[in-house]
Amino acid sequence: NAGVTQTPKFQVLKTGQSMTLQCAQDMNHNSMYWYRQDPGMGLRLIYYSASEGTTDKGEVPNGYNVSRLNKREFSLRLESAAPSQTSVYFCASSEASGRRETQYFGPGTRLLVL
């Protein structure tokens, strides 16, 4: 039981390049989330998916797109990377069992945009 896994662990991009961050969970969770973590800012929600087939914007969605490929996988795409997107990206999942929901996090992807 690996929990939440993310690939890649590290990535360096040039401005304007595109890439997709992958996330998978093996806990049979319904909900999945993408956050970015910046120094002194805590974690901010980019996008989330309450269930397979649905996605919604979070607090900072600009410059990103997401795909909920199936129940296990939730990918985050940067179409044209910008230096402001240099950050650590965390994927999370939760069972979303009504009122008592706990999110579990992956190991993160460190992204540097030059």
Place this chain on the structure above:
Amino acid sequence: AQSVSQHNHHVILSEAASLELGCNYSYGGTVNLFWYVQYPGQHLQLLLKYFSGDPLVKGIKGFEAEFIKSKFSFNLRKPSVQWSDTAEYFCAVNGRGSTLGRLYFGRGTQLTVWP
């Protein structure tokens, strides 16, 4: 909108000292409350959580937190810290009346424990 404030940005303690990290939130309804810990270079791990019931919640590694509804607070405590507690600590809130899964995080408190 919900928000979470962690007033201590960086706390430095010696081993065996007592710890209290402040967390206040703004949300008018019923909340779920969490503390996560992030050790250097690692992902966030759940330290403890409060959904309902006894407002004093015990978590892993000797941590506890107290929910005081009248003060909108959920402070984290540990009676005696260890060097291995050096990490960043995040308070998070999920309002039950809001969209499922919208966790709001504080900016984090970096704890440094000197041996």
